[in-house]
Amino acid sequence: AQTVTQSQPEMSVQEAETVTLSCTYDTSESDYYLFWYKQPPSRQMILVIRQEAYKQQNATENRFSVNFQKAAKSFSLKISDSQLGDAAMYFCAYRSKVKTSYDKVIFGPGTSLSVIP
């Protein structure tokens, strides 16, 4: 069974600085998707970025980028030029591409990010 680990329960960053959130996962599959979701205090879950395992190029969405290391099973999220609105809980998630398995989504425990003005 797949597992997702986020080893940093809490992190903080100064406004305008860069922060990296860690995520590691365990799987025996070769193709899958990885996601980062953001949950602000409003509790609404928002997709930040997604990465397909077979794509070597790291995904980027504006100030958000990932460092995907497939062999190491690592999927970290880098937030550049941090803003106060980035303060939230961030969840890493895994989804299989195997047709009989992609209905299950595995989430990590989350990292709470604080942004210091």
Next chain:
Amino acid sequence: EAQVTQNPRYLITVTGKKLTVTCSQNMNHEYMSWYRQDPGLGLRQIYYSMNVEVTDKGDVPEGYKVSRKEKRNFPLILESPSPNQTSLYFCASSFAGPSYEQYFGPGTRLTVT
């Protein structure tokens, strides 16, 4: 507006009193899922559905039931709630396929006393 709605948003109930949390989506998504969120555990999948009349267990299905009689609705039923089911619950939907983003409802905060 494309959205997933859940009701109620907050619910306090007593042990053993049956309750239903409704979930509805207006995006014609095939896939729907229920999660519970607990501190330090992230989101854990309770049940999911790939289409009408097709449901399956997630990682923590004990004490819950679901049904999918219509494509847009996926209610979560707790027939005899217990205090360990106190949690934050999310419904989500997406098109079928692993690449698709899940759209989440606003969450339901359930307290069982």
